[in-house]
Amino acid sequence: MTETKQNAPSRPLARSPRGFIDRRADALLAERSVVEKVLRVYETWGYERLETPSFEYADALGKFLPDQDRPNEGVFALEDDDGQWMSLRYDLTAPLARFAAQNWDSLPKPFRRCAAGPVWRNEKPGPGRYREFWQCDADCVGSARPEADAEAIAMGAAAVEAAGVPRGLYVVNVSNRKLLDGLLAKIGVDVADTTTRLGVLRAVDKLDRLGPEGVELLLGAGRKDESGDFTKGAGLGANAIGQVMAFTSTRKATRLETLAALEAVVGDTALGAEGVAELGAIDATLRALDVFEDRAFFDPAIVRGLEYYTGPVFEAELLTETLDEKGNKVRFGSIGSGGRYDDLVMRFRGERAPATGFSLGVSRLVAALSASGRPPEAAQGPxxxxxxxxxxxxxxxxxxxxxxxxxxxxxxxxxxxxxxxxxxxxxxxxxxxxxxxxxxxxxxxxxxxxxxxxxxxxxxxxxxxxxxxxxxxxxxxxxxxxxxxxxxxxxxx
Structure with a gap:
């Protein structure tokens, strides 16, 4: 008796999960080549290689997770047989904080470590935005000196160049979270009002993608995107929104001129003055390392959206343009970022452990190099x-x-x-x-x-x-x- 179509066994559809891609030899070689070049740069600056597990206990990832029974928004999580939730790592920094706290007494301090590997984010995928991608990080735990931040910036610039981006086709934009915190205090936002504070930070962080009009909406009542999804805003009034937008425009022709402009805007607040002083020390160190405005610039609009940053923040931006599928000129934008996160290790130890670092988005950088006509070396077969x-x-x-x-x-x-x-x-x-x-x-x-x-x-x-x-x-x-x-x-x- 022949099998009919009705009772024939169903076959699974061969497909990749959304936000995940297969990589053949060329793509793998390109990524691994970039990783090794960048890790070699980190090692020449005295950073030790470290590999942590792909899974961490969910509570170790801390503020990334929502307050609900199943912590699977933003991360991929599962429950272990002992009832503890484990999550695939969201980045390489939170696992470092756990490792440093777990091994604090035996580590040299400051502890410099570098690492590379895949990370996973349970977020909406899009063009060039995947749920699994590689990062290549270097972090210094145990130093509160602004020179450590300057070192991370200079090292990040060297890593970008080693990966294949010529000088002049990228810039590391630098700011300090204390500047905006000083401004928020000036316009009457309570430092304990974390909802409003984070709303402002996340809004300003989207300036390059949404433009001033989009950011103004997010600083106010909120914004509806092209798909119809509505994002609730920070709820600031018109006068406060104007002061925040003016603050994001204090970038000048040189780092020293930008510092002077910032001093005039937020220097009369305790946090603002502290942030300006730290940027001044960073500028002096960068100049000693021959890192000038063509490689690193002060841009107060850079705030970084992640909650754990506590001081200087920086973002490596690719300046070259390429064409999208419709033939329009587009910029890849950020290919790496970092900053100071003095409170992350404290979650485990109960005392502050200053830390700063730089993270290069390997998958995104390789895609950008290929699209701009400078792909990493191709794989050769047998x-x-x-x-x-x-x-x-x-x-x-x-x-x-x-x-x-x-x-x-x-x-x-x-x-x-x-x-x-x-x-x-x-x-x-x-x-x-x-x-x-x-x-x-x-x-x-x-x-x-x-x-x-x-x-x-x-x-x-x-x-x-x-x-x-x-x-x-x-x-x-x-x-x-x-x-x-x-x-x-x-x-x-």
Whole structure:
């Protein structure tokens, strides 16, 4: 009895979860290449590598989580068999705070650590915005000196350049949360009114994306986006909104001029004066490190939306433009950020442990480099040995073994197609070299090597198929005993 469509077993639809993507060799190599370059920069500044688990107990992530029974808004959480909630890490900073508190007595202080790995956010995905992505962080725990913040800024700039962004095509914008806190006190917002304070911080943080009009709406009653979703605002009055917007416009032509403007706006408040003084010390240190306005600038509009920042904050911005799917010019914007978070370790220890750091968004940076025409190095596939004679498979396998023993990635074609399809397979595998041995070559003790990389370059100057066949570019015949040496010579840069 044949199975009908009605009672046929249903098949799952092959699909990726929203906000998650598959990465093949090129993308993986690009990301890992950036990660290693950036980590090497961090290490040259004295930062120690550290790897923490992907999962943390939900209470260790602290203020990221909503106050409800199942803490799964913003993070991906599950309940352990002992009734404790665990969450995939939201970033690499909260796990560092837990690690530092857990190992405080044995750590050198300040404790400098660097780390790289995936993080997960249970947020609405969008173009270029994923629920899983890589970060590469460096943090200094145990120093309250503004020089530590300046070091993070200078090191972040060096990391961006090492990743492949030329000087002049990025800038690290720097501010201090104390400046805005001083302004809020000046306009009558109680420091204990965390709802209003955070509403203002998050609104100003969206200035580059929503523009002044959008931020003014979020400072007031609220804003409805294109989808119809409404975001409640901070609830400020018109006069207070005007003062906040004026504060975001104090950026001047130089860091020193910006400091003078800030002194005039918030220098008469205790917190504002403290913030200006800290930026002044940061400026002096940056100049000592030869980091000038072309690499780091003071921009009071930078506040960062995350709640744990307590002082200086900074954001690395990519200045190059690219085209979106509609052909419009767009900027990638932020590719890294950081700041001071003196209260994060205190959640565990009950006493302040000053800390500051910089985080580079690896996945976003790689996407930006590719879109702007400067992609990281592409992955190269293995040498492919064609299977032209099914009875000679043992010999083909031996060739692959000899190449691998010499440190060369190699594989034998294991399908059942003919030579044309095998060459197409090698091309799709991005093989740099193809090895061919038919019966005549085997009898003569020779193999034919085809340099696919050189062949692709030469093909651009070949004007006809006849010339191609006559010149047989990038193809050589060598003794079988010289296979490894000949392939090594072809692979030399």
């Amino acid at each position: 040498v492919v040995i064609l299977a032209l004679d099914s009875e000679a498979m043992a010999g083909y396998m031996q060739m692959a073994g000899e190449l691998r023993a010499a440190g060369i990635a190699a594989e034998v074609y294991l399908g059942s197609s003919g030579m044309k399809a095998q060459m197409k397979y090698a091309d799709r595998r991005k093989a740099p070299v193809v090895v061919m041995e038919g019966s005549q070559e085997r009898e003569a003790g020779k193999v034919t090597l085809k340099d696919l990389n050189l062949g692709a370059q030469l093909a651009q100057s070949i004007v006809s198929n006849e010339a191609w066949r006559r010149e047989r570019p990038a193809q050589v015949e060598v003794p079988r005993t010289q296979l490894v040496q000949a392939v090594q010579d072809m692979l030399k840069p």
